[in-house]
Amino acid sequence: MRRIAPKDWYQVKRLDDDVTYICEPFIQEFYRCNIWHVRGRDRDMLVDSGMGVVSLREWVPLVTERKLTAVASHTHFDHIGCHHEFDCRAVHAAEAELLAHPTRINTLADPYVCDEIFDALPPEPYASTAYAVKAAPATIVLADGDHIDLGDRVFEVIHTPGHSPGGIALWEERTGVLFSGDILYDGPLIEDTYHANADDYLASMERLLRIPARIVHGGHFPSFSGERYHALIKDWLAEKEKTI
Ligand SMILES: [Zn+2]
Ligand SMILES: [Zn+2]
Numbered sequence: 138m139r140r141i142a143p144k145d146w147y148q149v150k151r152l153d154d155d156v157t158y159i160c161e162p163f164i165q166e167f168y169r170c171n172i173w174h175v176r177g178r179d180r181d182m183l184v185d186s187g188m189g190v191v192s193l194r195e196w197v198p199l200v201t202e203r204k205l206t207a208v209a210s211h212t213h214f215d216h217i218g219c220h221h222e223f224d225c226r227a228v229h230a231a232e233a234e235l236l237a238h239p240t241r242i243n244t245l246a247d248p249y250v251c252d253e254i255f256d257a258l259p260p261e262p263y264a265s266t267a268y269a270v271k272a273a274p275a276t277i278v279l280a281d282g283d284h285i286d287l288g289d290r291v292f293e294v295i296h297t298p299g300h301s302p303g304g305i306a307l308w309e310e311r312t313g314v315l316f317s318g319d320i321l322y323d324g325p326l327i328e329d330t331y332h333a334n335a336d337d338y339l340a341s342m343e344r345l346l347r348i349p350a351r352i353v354h355g356g357h358f359p360s361f362s363g364e365r366y367h368a369l370i371k372d373w374l375a376e377k378e379k380t381i
Contacts, residue, residue, distance in 0.1 A: 139257040146191040146259060149199065154314050155290075156354065159197055161187050166358065167324070168254040170215040173316055173354050177287020180204040184307060184316045185356065189218020189270060190259035206277070206285060210318030210356055211304040212236050213330075214244040220273035227277035227285065229296060232303030237274040244270050245330060279305060292316075297345065299338025300327060306345065313351025313363065321345060321369060322355025339377060346370045 141163050150158045159172035172193070173184040181203045186193055194201055200223075207223035210216055212235040220226050220236065228236045241247040250268045252258065281296035285307065292307040297320040307316040319327065320341050328338055350363045361369075 138252060138255065140260055140263075141257045143191045143196050143260050147187075147193070147197050149197060152360070154312050154352070156314065157199060158354075158360075159187070159193075159199075161190075163255055163257040163259075164188065164215075165254050165256060168215060168249065169357065171354065171356060171358075174199055175287065175290070175292075176203075177290045179286075179288030180206060182285055182287055182292065182307075183207045183223070184354075185210050185216040185318075186219035186222070188215055188259075188268075189221075190263050190268070192222060193219040194222045206287075208279075208285065208305075208307065209236060209275075210306075210316065211301040212239065212244060213301065213319070214239075214246040214250065214268075214270050216319075216356065217244070217273065218270055221271040223273075225277065226273050226275050227279050228275045229279045229294070229303035229305050231296075231298065232301065233275045233278050235303070237272055239270040239272060241269055242331075246270065295344070295348070297341040299334055299341045301330060301332050302334070302337075304341070306348075308348060308350075313349065315348060315350040315353045315366070317345070317353050317355045317366075319356035321353075321366070321373075322358045323361045323365065323369065324355075324358035326373075339374075342370055342373055346374070 148162045155176040157174040175182040206225045209228040212232040283294040285292040295306040297304045300319045353366045354360045
């Protein structure tokens with residue numbers, strides 16, 4: 138399979154609300170994590186950091202311009218691969234151990250990572266069989282209700298277990314911006330990982346339904362409106378009710 142040069146690995150797109158979308162376009166859409174950069178007055182925030190197969194610091198200069206808090210929405214391999222490149226790392230307490238001691242199994246690299254998840258491979262010496270996430274012990278351990286303060290912008294941590302035990306969403310009430318992680322995005326949701334929990338998932342969705350989001354940036358797939366957000370949650374809840 139064709140290899141991609143490091144300079145071409147990431148795609149960067151500036152959106153509204155001082156949010157920048159960063160992604161790895163040569164990973165197939167279902168496996169491709171959304172990386173979010175948020176500009177604040179005093180510091181910036183990064184929500185997730187991709188697979189870690191090409192240095193984010195080296196090839197996306199935006200992430201080195203200011204002091205930055207690298208938050209993990211949760212610790213699956215596709216979301217935390219470059220966390221080790223940042224000094225300030227935040228994760229929910231329930232997955233702090235995982236960020237400090239990632240393995241191919243506990244990050245889901247095994248069974249997901251193989252050449253077939255790519256349309257073109259990362260540069261040499263990348264090999265899917267040797268792929269592993271580097272340890273990146275958290276410097277900030279988060280709990281529900283904590284705030285990530287960027288000076289002029291504040292994001293509230295909303296604990297959303299279900300897809301994984303330490304999943305979080307980040308909510309900026311003033312602007313209505315929500316980063317939802319993998320608990321909810323506009324595509325097929327994953328509810329059966331080794332540490333997923335159906336009761337938690339339901340409770341998280343019921344809680345998310347009460348958030349008056351205006352724009353939602355999920356862990357995968359394109360961003361969507363608050364209207365779509367509430368429709369997606371209501372449809373999901375209605376589907377669950379049918380099966381109970
Ligand atoms: Zn994911
Ligand atoms: Zn995930």
